[in-house]
Amino acid sequence: MADFQANTRPFAELDRAGRTRRLRRLAEAALTAYDVPVARLTPLAHGQNTAFRIDGADGHRYVLRVQRPDGPGTAQVRAEMTWLAALNRDTGLVVPRPVPTRENDLVTVVADPAVPEPRTCVLCHWVDGRFVEERLSAPQLYAVGEFAARLHRHGARMNGLDRGRVDDLTGFGRTQVDGFSAAVVERAVALAGGDERIREAVARARAVRAGLGYGADVFGLVHGDLRQENYLVHRGRVGVIDFDDCGFGHYAYDLAVALDALGHLPQREALREALLEGYRSVLPATATTDPEVLGAFAELRRVQLRLR
Structure with a gap:
C-alpha cells in the first residue's frame, strides 16, 4: 500500500x-x-x-x-x-x-x-576535478581570473544566441523589455516587504551599466553564476561547470559574483586581488575591474538572490 x-x-x-x-x-x-x-x-x-x-x-x-x-x-x-x-x-x-x-x-x-x-x-x-572551498589559494584564484577573461573574450563573439540577461532584477523582470523598469522595481520592493534599499541598488546598477556601455570590450555572453560551487581544480587546471544561468551581461557581473562569494574566507583580500590580476593578465580592462562597478553588481546580485 x-x-x-x-x-x-x-x-x-x-x-x-x-x-x-x-x-x-x-x-x-x-x-x-x-x-x-x-x-x-x-x-x-x-x-x-x-x-x-x-x-x-x-x-x-x-x-x-x-x-x-x-x-x-x-x-x-x-x-x-x-x-x-x-x-x-x-x-x-x-x-x-x-x-x-x-x-x-x-x-x-x-x-x-x-x-x-x-x-x-x-x-x-564529466569534468574531472575537486572543489577547493575554504582551501582556495591565490594561484588558484589567479587561474579563475584568467579563465573568466578567456570565457568573456569568447562570449563577446556569441551574439544571437537565445539567452536572456543575467542582471534582470527578478523573474518578472525577465519577461519585460526593461528588467529594471518601474513596474519591475515596484514588484521587487513589495516582494522584499517594502524595503526601499532595493531602489537604491537598482539605481546604482543602472548608473554603472550606463557608464560601462554595451561594447564587446565590456559586454557579452557570461557564465552568470561563477561561484566556488561551479569551479573546480584538476592537476593545476581550473574547470568551470553549470552554465545553466549563462546569459548576456557585463563581464563585471561575473567577476562580482565570484568576488562576493569569497567574503566568508579569512584570506579573501588576497584571493580577490589574485582573481583580478589573473583577469587583467588576459583582458586589461580597467572599467570591468573597477571597485565601484564590481560593488554595484555585487549588491545587485545579492538583491536578485533575495528575491528568488
Whole structure:
C-alpha cells in the first residue's frame, strides 16, 4: 500500500528523495536518445535542476541534467549547449562537453506519466576535478581570473544566441523589455516587504551599466553564476561547470559574483586581488575591474538572490 501511495501522490507533494526517484525514471528514458552504453546512474546533489552521474560501460563518465520546469526553456538550453560546444571547439578551456543525441541534437525532451510536465534533458561529459572551498589559494584564484577573461573574450563573439540577461532584477523582470523598469522595481520592493534599499541598488546598477556601455570590450555572453560551487581544480587546471544561468551581461557581473562569494574566507583580500590580476593578465580592462562597478553588481546580485 505504501509503495502504491508513493507512486500515485502528486509530484508537488513529494520530498526531494521522492521527486528524484520519479525523475530517475525520466532520466533513464532520456538516455535512450543517446548512443551511450549505461552501466550505472547515480543521483547527484539536487540543486535547482536534478542531475545524475552516468557511468558508461565504455569506461567514460557523463552528467545528465534534467531541467527544472520554471527555468530556461528548451531553446535557451539548446543555446547554452551551443556555447559549450563552441568553447570546446574554439578554446582550451575546461568546460562540460555536450553529447549529441543520435539525431544530432544537443537536447532531448522527455515526458513521463509520473512527472507533471515534459522535461528538457542534456548529457555532457564529466569534468574531472575537486572543489577547493575554504582551501582556495591565490594561484588558484589567479587561474579563475584568467579563465573568466578567456570565457568573456569568447562570449563577446556569441551574439544571437537565445539567452536572456543575467542582471534582470527578478523573474518578472525577465519577461519585460526593461528588467529594471518601474513596474519591475515596484514588484521587487513589495516582494522584499517594502524595503526601499532595493531602489537604491537598482539605481546604482543602472548608473554603472550606463557608464560601462554595451561594447564587446565590456559586454557579452557570461557564465552568470561563477561561484566556488561551479569551479573546480584538476592537476593545476581550473574547470568551470553549470552554465545553466549563462546569459548576456557585463563581464563585471561575473567577476562580482565570484568576488562576493569569497567574503566568508579569512584570506579573501588576497584571493580577490589574485582573481583580478589573473583577469587583467588576459583582458586589461580597467572599467570591468573597477571597485565601484564590481560593488554595484555585487549588491545587485545579492538583491536578485533575495528575491528568488
